[in-house]
Amino acid sequence: MTGNRTIDPAVAEMLQRAEEMGISTAFDRAEEMKPCPIGSAGACCKNCSMGPCRLVGKHDRGICGATRETIAARNFARMVASGASAHSDHGRDMALTLLAAAEGEAPDYEIRDVKKLLEVAQFLGVETENRETMEIAKETAEVALAQIGQQKGELLYLQRAPKKRQEIWRKAGVAPRGIDREVVELMHRTHVGTDQWYESILMAALRNALSDGWGGSMLATDITDILFGSPVPLTANVNMGALKEDEVNIVVHGHEPVLSEMILLAVRDPEMIEYAKSKGAKGINLTGICCTANETLMRQGVPTIGNFLSQELAMMTGAIELMIVDIQCIMQALAPLADQFHTKLVTTSPKAHIEGATHVEFDEHRALEMAKEIVKMGIDNFPNRQDTHIPKEINHLVAGFSHEYINYALGGFYRGSFRPLNDAVIQGRLRGVAGVVGCNNPRRCQDASHEYIVREMIKNDVLVAMTGCGAIAAAKYGLLSPEAARYAGPGLREICETVGIPPVLHVGSCVDNARILTTLSQMATEGGLGEDIADLPGVGFAPEWMSEKAISIGSYCAGSGVYTIMGSESPVANSPIVDHFLSEGWEERVGGKLEFIADPEEAVEKALEHIDKKREALGLEEYDPSRFGRSGDRRMEEWLALLEKGEPVSLYREPRLK
Amino acid sequence: MSRYIATRGIRGANRIVKEAEDLFEKALAEHGPDTKVAFPNTGYYLPVILGITGTEVERLGDLKPVLEHARSLLHPVPEDRLWTPYLGEALDCGIATLLAEEVIMGIRFIYGEQPERLPGFRLAGGTFTSPDEAEEGGVEGRLNGPIDDIQLRSWGIQLVDGRMPGFAAIIGAAKSNEVAVKIVRELQMRNILVFLCGNVNGRSIIHQLTEEGVELGYDTYTVPFGTDTISAIYAAGFATRAALTFGGKKGGQTREIFLYNKFRVFAFGLALGEVDDLKYATAGGVISYGFPVIADTVIPEILPTGVTQYEHVISMPFDDIEGKDDLERATRLVQRCIEVRGVKVKIAEIPIPIPYGSAFEGERVKRADMRIEFGGKYSRAFEYLRMRDLDEVEDGKIEIVGPGFEDVEEGGYMDLGIVVEVAGRKMQEDFEPVLERQIHYFINGASGVQHIGQRDIAWIRVSKSAAEKGLTLRHFGDILYARFHSDFEAIVDKVQVTIYTDPEKMKEWLEVARAAYDVRNKRLVEMTDESVDAFYSCTLCQSFAPNHVCVVSPERLGLCGAYNWLDCKASHQINPTGPNQPVPKGEPLDSDKGYWQGPIDFVYEHSNHTVEKVSMYSIMEDPMTACGCFECIAMVIPEANGIMVVSREDPSMTPAGMTFSTLAGMAGGGLQTPGVMGVGKYYLASKKFIRPDGGFKRVVWMSSFLKESMAEELKAVAEREGDPDLIDRIADERNVTTVEELVAWLEEHDHPALKMPPIL
Structure with missing residues (x-):
């Protein structure tokens, strides 16, 4: 039963294998468990213990009197807060890594993109003239962290938006004052008995989302570029065919590049490669899933074996010695699944443990050394490999x-x-x-x-x-x-x-x-x-x-003036008024709208x-x-083809195909 | 780009950079790092390298970092499959190509291989006063090579006033000689400057044009750079210097230099015949200047815009161009080029049997090719324009009084008088000399006709080929009628032309004309700055030098020499919203130094607030700025307690330790530099010439060209200053080229400047 589950032939092939092996995946679980109709429409409020209240049928008020609008808006707002916190916390970790690198406490990290550092420093008002790179880096990291914790005023990055946009934000009262503050405040507003007008809640949600897009996320991207280089085009492979039968397959999964960049250095270390060979492998093959994959793909061309829904299927190839995960979008299902194969699942983030997985807590002070230890765990696991089934799809x-x-x-x-x-x-x-x-x-x-x-x-x-x-x-x-x-x-x-x-x-x-x-x-x-x-x-x-991050992203895009379409039924469907406000209401106030x-x-x-x-x-x-469409190489190619065929051609004449 | 072009361009760039590196190593081994490297007659070092990298290359060793930079801009060719983007990369490779090409040319100069030798070739002279002299002189057997700064500046005014709408860099060879000639003629007719270079399988458009007897050189707006692709670098050098000279850009302001060219210099590349790797690579560099490239063969097109204003690369396979024959196709090709660059061309239809355009203005008619001459050594010619009442002029009437030249033997001569009578509601007597002076340009625009001089020293030659094509005296009338109408429609409603060859009538009218010349001379001489309420601005050059404003007063003409106060007044009448605006003098702050509130406010407002204060007369205090078109540069020589004046005709070393070209960089671009000033040469004769700094007596050195060409005027000045021998006390380049020599000379000749108060 894979017909309407995926269009990815590799996933389809692996779903077949899952069925044969009797393994349940997210695809199966989604079929077995229908989405909760009350929660999915934003009709459920469980923000206090008087409830949970479900505002369906004749119930159009909660115990506290909250309306469908208030409840739908609060649910939506909490998704924004969660999503924004995820990105912004990611940004914080990047800033902390930059700080550690600048202070010499994370010796394996360096400033790979000095030009970008200087640009970012300028945006953040950090003096760059006649200063050492590391001094600039340190202050840049400190200002970035201060932005995250800022309580008053406006985020500095708002100035990167067109002037008119900045004015719109100010006029609508959604220019974020800080990053953490907006998350905390939104959580506070949605506490029982606080903000109880959907418009006010949703405008606050917008401000929080903007603190993600023009704050936490933007800092995360910039600092990652500073540490690991701004991406330039490169070619790479994608899909499960990138797994290798005869090499140690190590997969990075999650969202942060801090460890995976070190893993990459480790797998390229000739000593590690030799070690892998001593275990009967021809080498070490690093691949990725989800956004850790995207990070290493963008900068290093590391192959990507799949996106979110591919994670379980990839493990089922039986060819992955070790999967290193950090934060966000890692299915807990991986841990019990790993038990059914020889794959080692290693969690690394102090804030993302998974029961049953091996936890090696990441320590940036000895990043490369740790990365080597982890890679070694993978290599040591190679002899345990059993039957493999790697789809050819690439x-x-x-x-x-x-x-x-x-x-x-x-x-x-x-x-x-x-x-x-x-x-x-x-x-x-x-x-x-x-x-x-x-x-x-x-x-x-x-x-x-x-x-x-x-x-x-x-x-x-x-x-x-x-x-x-x-x-x-x-x-x-x-x-x-x-x-x-x-x-x-x-x-x-x-x-x-x-x-x-x-x-x-x-x-x-x-x-x-x-x-x-x-x-x-x-x-x-x-x-x-x-x-x-x-x-x-x-x-x-x-x-x-x-994910809730997507709701935050969608909201900050709308808040930046973009018509943004989310591909699902509305999570606020229980209140057509709220649904309408996210669209027309936001558009009227900030020029962009969110529609489901x-x-x-x-x-x-x-x-x-x-x-x-x-x-x-x-x-x-x-x-x-x-x-349009006249330019390009086609005509020249035709001309050359005619020439090759021995047809009479003239440089002074368009090629005429017979 | 297209992948095809990017592949070839990047490949070509990699090769040429390697070639430059090899040549550099060879030259380094053979000549050593301290060998001088320079292009002749430019103050801009190797101009493309200066513009792009900011490096002032003087010695061979200086080229090393340039080549390193070029190499750093190189990229590998795109893959056949799964390629990564190539536009930015190919453009960078184009820049690397230009740097490498200029390095190669710089080294070729060391080896004496530039300007390129072409046996039997003769350039159509530089500035000349006698065609017969130029025939004897001139450089034989060499192509032009890089354009010198002097020529660049003299074209500057034409590029800004629209007489010259842009330039075309032609590379390769046309399908046939006749097409080559036609293309060039079409461009000349539109007054588009033509640069020629490159070849296809060894054959260059330069060969084609030479074989067809087309005169190539500065005077005909057709400059043969060289027969290889590398010589196209001289076109880029010209463009770069335009930005440095007129745009006030500095070396290393690369992006600004490119954008200046994109928005202000209307140029394009025209690739004739097969396009090889090096041509594609060079095109990559050219496109960065915002210049599109058009080919007459099948190549990929790049139609999206952005780096250039319009399409980037256009292919017009020649045989597919609609037209009854190749000549018509050539015309269409040129038309398309002009569209693609957005060149604005104003062309008057002149009903004469020969090609017509400003590009023919500098054409020479050698004695051997001459059908007839009017004026000069053996006969007399004059021209006179006067205004009449509207009912006294019959518009379009062209009358020949006396015989035509049909019966004069070949190579002969006859007397000629041209009398133009105009009428118009807005016409004023003051405009007469302004309009009359246009006769020179108008007549000169006819291909095969040469016009020199003005008033009663006019000298006109008609070539045999022009006469064979049917040119008669009547056509002079047609030209003048058409041009006065098209160029001066705002003030001229009626034009009638009478041409006198009848000796009696001719003599009669000559007297009338001379009386008028006399009145005019006195009128301008009698005008003073005190006698008028307003001066005039000239911001014509702001299209090139955005921060420069000329203030033209009766006693200080424009620094280009082309605009005096009356001209500006006329120009304002003709075009009330144009570049010449009245500047009311306003409050006199210090009329001795030439400070009036009006000009100060006007200049500040119109110089983008960069020139805060301007004195009308002083060179030391808030001197007037210059665009780059000045006839002369005046500069203080502190050791001599005076100033020197070098004219742009003078390429020699001055006591300031710099040539005109180098000095021009300090004097131009709208920069206010006390002690340095660009001026029109007739300002030297003005009573107001650096009056607050001591006046003309401060002149301790001047180019001999000035002494000779202004002998009359300077003599008058010397007398006015009470020292009839003053001019002889002034040194020139024939006897003094250093400060030490100058001081010695002044003492020896008892120059008054030595006794004047310190200038600093």
Whole structure:
């Protein structure tokens, strides 16, 4: 029974194997356990012990009198708070690592991207003239941490948004004052008997989400770039075919690159490779799952064997000696599953233990040494390998599109700018831009919505940027390779051929959605496309979202002016008023809106409609793909083909195929 | 880019950088690191390298870091499958290519291999006063090589006032000689400067044009750089210097230099014939300047925009261009080039049987090619323009009084008088000389016609080929009629032209004209700064030098020499919202030094608030800034207690230790540098010339060119200053080129400056 569970042939193959082995996966559990209809519509309140109250049928008030609106809004707000806290705590850890590195306490870490450090330092008001790199790094880390703990004023990064956007935030009262404060306050507001007006709750939720996007997440991305380098394009492999039969397979899974970068150094250590050989393996093969994979993929080209829903299936190949996990989106099911194979599951984060897993608590002071110990555990496990079943499925992609690189790509070292991108949108070669992000969700066919929406977008000349599990999904079907330009509309294809990019750009892990905000800001300030992100012909999608982080992301995108479509039924469906407020209410106040549209076809239709509406508002020419597509190599290739065939050709004449 | 182009461009870049490195090592071994490296007559070192890297290359050893930078910009060629992006990479490789190419050219100069030798080739001269002299002189057997700063500056004014809309860098060889000629003629007709370089299988457009007898050189707006692709670097050098000279950019402000070119310099590359790796690589560099590239062969197109204003690369396979024959196709090709670059071309349709355009202005007619001449050694010619009442002029009437030149023997001469009568509601007598001076440019625009001089010293030659094509005297009338209408429609409603060859009538009108010249001379001479209420601004050059404002007064003409107060007044009448605006003098703050509130406020406001105060006369205190088009540079020589004046015609070393070219960098770009000032040469003769600093007596050194070309005026000045021998006391480059020599000379010649109060 895999027909409507996934479109990934490797996963389908492994689901078959799971069935044969009698192993239950998230796919099965999702079928066995229907979603709670009360919770899924935001109708349940369990914020105090007078309840839990369920506001269904004739009940339209809780024990305390809370309305459907209040309860739906509070539930939504708590998702935002949780999601924002996850990203921001991730950002904090990155800042702490930078601080430790700068203070010499984490000797295995260095500043790999000094240029980025100087840029970030400038954004954060850190003096850079005549100072040692490590001094700058230290103060940058301290200011970043101070931003997280800031109580008053405004986050410094808000200034990276277009001026008009900043004014909109201030006017709407949603400019975040700090990062932690917004989470704490939102938790407080949603405590029993506190904020009991849905509008007030949802605007506070918006402010908290913005403190994620323009705060915690943006800091996380920037500091990760400083420590490990800003990504530049590179090629890599994706899907389970990247596992190796004859090598020690070590998988990193989770969201942080701090340990995985060290693991990578460890597996490349000739001593470790020798050791692996002594155990009968031909080498050590490092691969990844989820966003730890995205982090190492973006910067190091480490292959990715799958996204969120692939994690159990990958383990079932029997070929993974060791899976190292850090934080977020790690299924507890992995621990009992690992027991059924020889795989060792190693948890490393002090805040993410899993019962039954081996815990090796990460200590950045001796990071590389620890990484080697962990890798050694994996190598030692190689002789225990039993039967393996590795699907052959593999695809190829180009990743590594930081906004810094995109700027470079469009003009080189001296002429880099977003001008060519804006020109392309203005002229209508690009109808618009879209961010397609987010998770997998076993309630929906794995990858199907991602794949459908992405294909439709590029077919309609919409340039797509992707992060997280969505990016891995699209990569599995070849959409992240430059050759995928052939699926694009004529205008987008011209742009792809001009720059050499795929029509779908992998911009990083889910915390890197901040890169999309930066890119959109640069487009809005480059000129010709209005003055604000909300003026741009752009949309956002999270077609298969499942985590609370996705709700925070969706909210900060909307709060930044983007029409954002979440691919599910509404989690606030119990209150049409709240549902409407997330859409029209937010749009009225901040220019962007959040909508829940489960049907991908409808989502595509509404997205294109929105893009065209924005084009019209900007006074741009109506989208007409028939005007484009003439440039590129095709004509030259035809000419060369004729020449090769010995046909008479002239340099002064178009090739004419018979 | 396209992957095809990126692959070839990147491959070409890798090769040329290697070639440059090898050549550098060889030269280093053979000549040593201290060998001088320079292009002739430029103050901008190796200009592309200066612009892009900020490095002032003077010695061979200085090239090493340049090559290292070039190498750091290289990238590998894109893969056939699963390629990573290549646009930024290919553009960087293009920059590396330009750096490598300029390194190679710099080294070739050491070996005496530049400008390239082409046996039998003769350049169409530089600035000249007598065509016969230039025939004897001139550099034979060498192509032009890099353009010198002097020429760059003299084209500057034309580039800004729109007479020259842009430049085309042609690389390769046309499909046939006749197409080559047609393309160049089409560009010349639009006054587009043409740079020629490159070859296809050894054959260059330079060969093609030379074979067809097309004159190549500064004077015909067609500059043959060299027959290889590398010589295209001289076009990039020209563009870079435009940004440095007129844009006030500094070496190393690379992005600004490129953007200046993208927005202000209307240039494009035209690749004729097969495009090889090095041409693609060079194109990558050219595109970074914002210049599009058009090819007449099948190559991939790059139509999205952004790095350039319009499409990046256009392919127009020549035989597919619609047209009845190759000539028509060539015309269409040029039209398309102009569209792609967005070059604004104003072209007047002149109903004459020969090509017409400013590019032909500098064309020479050698005695051997001459059908007839008017004026010069053996005959007399004059031209005179006067205004009449509207009912006194019959618009379009062109009358020849006397015989045509059909019966004069070949190579012969005859007297000629051209009388233009104009009428218009806004016409004023003051405009007469302004309009009259245009006759020179208008007549000169005809291909095969040469016009020199003005008033009663006009000298016109008609070539045999122009006469064969049917040119008659009547056509001079047609030209003047058409141009006065098209260029001066705001003030001229009616134009009538009478051409006199009848000796009696000719003499009669010559007297009338001379009387008028006399009146005009006196009128301008009698005007003083005190006698007017307003000066005029000239911001014509702001398209190039955005922070510079000229203030033109009756006693201080524009530094380019092209605009005096009356010209500005006329120009303002013609175009009331144009670059010449009245500047009311306002409150006099110190009229001796030339401080008035009006000009100060105006300059501050219109210099983007960079020039806070300006004196009309002083070189020491708040001197007026300059764009880059100045005829002369005045500079204080503290040791001599005076100033020197070097003219742009003078390439020699000055006592300041710098040539005109180097000094120009300090004087131009809208920078206010006390002690240095760019001026028009006739300002030297003004009573107000550096009056607060001591006036003309401060001049201790001046280029001999000035002494000779302004002998009359300077003599008058000397008398005015009460020292008739003053000019002889002033040193020039023939006897003094260092400060020490200068001081000795001044003492020996008892120059008054030595007794004046200290200038500093």
